[in-house]
Amino acid sequence: MTNKKIKYNPISPEVLEIAEEHHHTSEAVLEVLKELQDRHGVLSRETITDTARALDLPANRAFGMATFYSMLSLEERRNILRVCDGPVCWLKKAGVADWKEKAAPGWTVERTSCLGLCDHAPAVLVNDEQAGPVTTDEAQKVCEGWRGVPTEYSQVRKGETRVMTALIGKIDPDSIEDALANGVYDGLKSALQKTPQQVYEEVEASGLQGRGGAGFPVGRKWKFVASEKRTPRYIVCNADESEPLIFKDRVLIDTNPHQLLEGITIGGYACGASDAWIYIRGEYEYQARRLERAIEQVEAKNLLGKNILGTSFSFNIHVHRGAGAYICGEETALLESLEGKRGEPRLRPPYPPTYGFRGQPTAVNNVESFCAVPHIVKNGAEWWRNLTDDPTPGTKVYMILGQVNKPGLFEAPFGLTLRQVIEEFGGGMIPGSTFNFALCGGAAGTIVPPALMDSHIDYSSGPLKGVTRDIKAMEKRWTQVISMGAGAFLICDQNVSPVAFLRELLHFFAAESCGKCTPCRVGTWHSLEILDRMAEGKGVKGDTEELKMLAALMQDSSFCGLGQSVAIPMKSALAHFGAEFAKAETAEALPVLR
Amino acid sequence: MTINIIINGKKIEAQAGQTILQAAKEHDLHIPTLCYHKDLSPTGNCRMCVVEVKGGRFLQAACVTPVWEGMDIQTDSEKVVKDRRLTLQLMLANHTANCACCDVSNECELQELVYEYQAETPAWGTKGTRYKVDSDPNPFIHVDMNKCILCRRCVQACAEIQVRDVWGVAYRGFQEQIVAGAGTTLLEARCESCGQCVAYCPTGALSTKINYGQGMARAHQVTKVTTTCSYCGVGCQFDLVVKRGKVIGVASNPNSPVNGMALCVKGRFGYDYIHHPDRLTKPKVRRYLLEGGEKLKTNRKSEIANPKLEWVETDWDTALNITAKKLGEARDYFGSDSIGILTSAKCLNEENYLMNKLARQVIGTNNIDHCARL
Numbered sequence: 001m002t003n004k005k006i007k008y009n010p011i012s013p014e015v016l017e018i019a020e021e022h023h024h025t026s027e028a029v030l031e032v033l034k035e036l037q038d039r040h041g042v043l044s045r046e047t048i049t050d051t052a053r054a055l056d057l058p059a060n061r062a063f064g065m066a067t068f069y070s071m072l073s074l075e076e077r078r079n080i081l082r083v084c085d086g087p088v089c090w091l092k093k094a095g096v097a098d099w100k101e102k103a104a105p106g107w108t109v110e111r112t113s114c115l116g117l118c119d120h121a122p123a124v125l126v127n128d129e130q131a132g133p134v135t136t137d138e139a140q141k142v143c144e145g146w147r148g149v150p151t152e153y154s155q156v157r158k159g160e161t162r163v164m165t166a167l168i169g170k171i172d173p174d175s176i177e178d179a180l181a182n183g184v185y186d187g188l189k190s191a192l193q194k195t196p197q198q199v200y201e202e203v204e205a206s207g208l209q210g211r212g213g214a215g216f217p218v219g220r221k222w223k224f225v226a227s228e229k230r231t232p233r234y235i236v237c238n239a240d241e242s243e244p245l246i247f248k249d250r251v252l253i254d255t256n257p258h259q260l261l262e263g264i265t266i267g268g269y270a271c272g273a274s275d276a277w278i279y280i281r282g283e284y285e286y287q288a289r290r291l292e293r294a295i296e297q298v299e300a301k302n303l304l305g306k307n308i309l310g311t312s313f314s315f316n317i318h319v320h321r322g323a324g325a326y327i328c329g330e331e332t333a334l335l336e337s338l339e340g341k342r343g344e345p346r347l348r349p350p351y352p353p354t355y356g357f358r359g360q361p362t363a364v365n366n367v368e369s370f371c372a373v374p375h376i377v378k379n380g381a382e383w384w385r386n387l388t389d390d391p392t393p394g395t396k397v398y399m400i401l402g403q404v405n406k407p408g409l410f411e412a413p414f415g416l417t418l419r420q421v422i423e424e425f426g427g428g429m430i431p432g433s434t435f436n437f438a439l440c441g442g443a444a445g446t447i448v449p450p451a452l453m454d455s456h457i458d459y460s461s462g463p464l465k466g467v468t469r470d471i472k473a474m475e476k477r478w479t480q481v482i483s484m485g486a487g488a489f490l491i492c493d494q495n496v497s498p499v500a501f502l503r504e505l506l507h508f509f510a511a512e513s514c515g516k517c518t519p520c521r522v523g524t525w526h527s528l529e530i531l532d533r534m535a536e537g538k539g540v541k542g543d544t545e546e547l548k549m550l551a552a553l554m555q556d557s558s559f560c561g562l563g564q565s566v567a568i569p570m571k572s573a574l575a576h577f578g579a580e581f582a583k584a585e586t587a588e589a590l591p592v593l594r
Numbered sequence: 595m596t597i598n599i600i601i602n603g604k605k606i607e608a609q610a611g612q613t614i615l616q617a618a619k620e621h622d623l624h625i626p627t628l629c630y631h632k633d634l635s636p637t638g639n640c641r642m643c644v645v646e647v648k649g650g651r652f653l654q655a656a657c658v659t660p661v662w663e664g665m666d667i668q669t670d671s672e673k674v675v676k677d678r679r680l681t682l683q684l685m686l687a688n689h690t691a692n693c694a695c696c697d698v699s700n701e702c703e704l705q706e707l708v709y710e711y712q713a714e715t716p717a718w719g720t721k722g723t724r725y726k727v728d729s730d731p732n733p734f735i736h737v738d739m740n741k742c743i744l745c746r747r748c749v750q751a752c753a754e755i756q757v758r759d760v761w762g763v764a765y766r767g768f769q770e771q772i773v774a775g776a777g778t779t780l781l782e783a784r785c786e787s788c789g790q791c792v793a794y795c796p797t798g799a800l801s802t803k804i805n806y807g808q809g810m811a812r813a814h815q816v817t818k819v820t821t822t823c824s825y826c827g828v829g830c831q832f833d834l835v836v837k838r839g840k841v842i843g844v845a846s847n848p849n850s851p852v853n854g855m856a857l858c859v860k861g862r863f864g865y866d867y868i869h870h871p872d873r874l875t876k877p878k879v880r881r882y883l884l885e886g887g888e889k890l891k892t893n894r895k896s897e898i899a900n901p902k903l904e905w906v907e908t909d910w911d912t913a914l915n916i917t918a919k920k921l922g923e924a925r926d927y928f929g930s931d932s933i934g935i936l937t938s939a940k941c942l943n944e945e946n947y948l949m950n951k952l953a954r955q956v957i958g959t960n961n962i963d964h965c966a967r968l
Contacts, residue, residue, distance in 0.1 A: 045778065049776045059762075060749075060764070060773060060783065063764055063776040064762045064764045067764040513768070515767045515770030517641050518640055518743070519681055521744070553681065553684075557644050559655075564652060
């Protein structure tokens, strides 16, 4: 028998005070832990236990949170430099080890998965301030306050059709007057003249597809939510932009936050929702503050809050910060995280429109989807469809990165090919570079060889008309069609080895797998192990075969989209660059570091 | 509402709202499971029960996927079997590969599946111990997280059955592990040592500490005797595990009508009284009561030295006669209410009823109470 007496310790007054601010709701556990982390630079087991007790949770729940999110830590770290470990920064040769050497004393340097600053690569996060492009030579300066020169997008590229990005550089994003003078909130005003049903029918008629990557029709999702009888209903805006290569949502929020708020409010009106949450990734602290400022301004103008513009419609928008977890971009994991749990995906069905946040009907949409809505409501579905001749209507914000002359962000109608993206919008390959392959869509996108440069880019996995459900045809599409994903293209030249590149991607997935299901938890880890040795020139016979098996397993058997889509870059790389992988298995293989 | 589905080419009827696994079970069709347990809410973590559904892009977990009209399911297609085998290998890659020394070998669900699917431990796996063996000081529960496959049944058993919320999931990805409370010991995390987690653990990650290494799970060495717990009036049932005529442990019996798999710390771990040398097996009385003479005044310290006060074994008639005589004397001399009777939860209802009769009618007092009320 144990003689150990368990002493009663009162909850620390500090924890109680913070919990009180959040009304002791268990949903606030992430906020409370983040606040404590910011104050002390560390979360001790006592603090975690106290937090759990103050919020009436079992201690394991709070501890599970503290160890799940990468921005929370059980080890003390103040003045933290998070060095981006994403594929774009990797191409630009940013290295955590170098930063560790060169950072000023008193700074903690650690790796982090993609920061969403790909247009400023190589990037770092200095405490919660974004910096880039900054090289390790500037480490001292960065520690002293240098943050690099941010990219500017007011210059319109040739061939662009700007809708969502039209006001970039033309308005002060922090001024509601500027926004109002330029017609932001006209869409909301015209929506409020219509019935909610007319609004979602208009959006459905426009054919707007979700911009998060899956391409689900936005109007149809809203119809599902609006037709649920249960109230309250909720809107959730997915601004957890953690996919490597993707930074469009950050730019959209940064340049015109009111457009997003307007889109969300229209969504709320169409769905009959009472509240909305913008789930923004913790690394976007700057953008979160901008949104909070914007919300205050809009509330003062009665464009948000009680009885908006004298109508009976009342609506509130809240900003919720994540704390570093890619998986929280998966909509059900996001909802779990919003409810104060580990960001692990839920079983589907039921889908969020029937069983979402707090079990209520919820519409979860991407930032870009919401940003498109005001323009559709204002100008009509027909106008949106006429923006392009392509079967997929409207415009899309694209990101082009890597070894091209003009990397960055642009908006164009659907119906582009990779060649157009590189030649017309990206300004061609940089001198001395020839196109080797491109990663399209995002980290979970396809690796595209030169042979597919002229293929049409589309939502390959979206429920488009005519898309077959036949598995063999799907397989073929996955390796032969370029996936749109969230609309990013990372262009790599002849000096980038597909083996080393795939290793980087798996490095990301292994770091971000939530651990819930076996195929993804161990599969990503073991794939990385194989690719590590292949990239080091120590590959052994059978490695490629094993990678293929693991990819097939993860795709077929994983619990959620993360594990299922790890297979997309793996399969496409192995299909198109089989020779390179075969070479990495042989004894003559050389290390390919980049 | 009845709906029609096809499993492995065979048309069967299922109920709307059922999962594939439930429908298959009703028709005696076997789908392997690991993280699923009928007492716990299904989570779909382990991916062992994946099946192929015609028209689906991915394999579906049978334990959580509801059936729909016309669903065409293959439970053992080539692809499914291949995936299950590889999933098992991924589990083994992170699992101590020493079944011969494992306490639960023979009752291990992972071991059964590994055999069924002939999934060999991959060469790249089990590179060494990641966690300390027997890492928790809990006196009853043996923790070896190197054998954990992260099915989370322990977490659910603790939360859903015992409602104690001791176990939880921490860290993420390959580093994910099961922890008690805020990464502390079980007892500090409010564990009451009921051992539900041990009963539900499909592997040897959680096992019993007090009989570790005695071969509880070696079916050919032990016999199981189903019995009712003698500790209290709830009437939980379980199996006593007997080896060479000696009770070596208690195992949950899933068919117990009252308690199912659940037991409390006393029922599950408090069986050592059975073979304890101090256990009374015959009645004993003080020597002076048996041989006559006066009880010598004594203090507690010299009690043992006093030969008149020694306990002597006797037969039931003698012992009961002495008790009856003394009770009678006390009642007559000091009055009925000078006697009080406390009965035991270890007695049957009927025995307790008789004690009530004895107190109120024979002795004539209302001073009767029961230990379960204390």
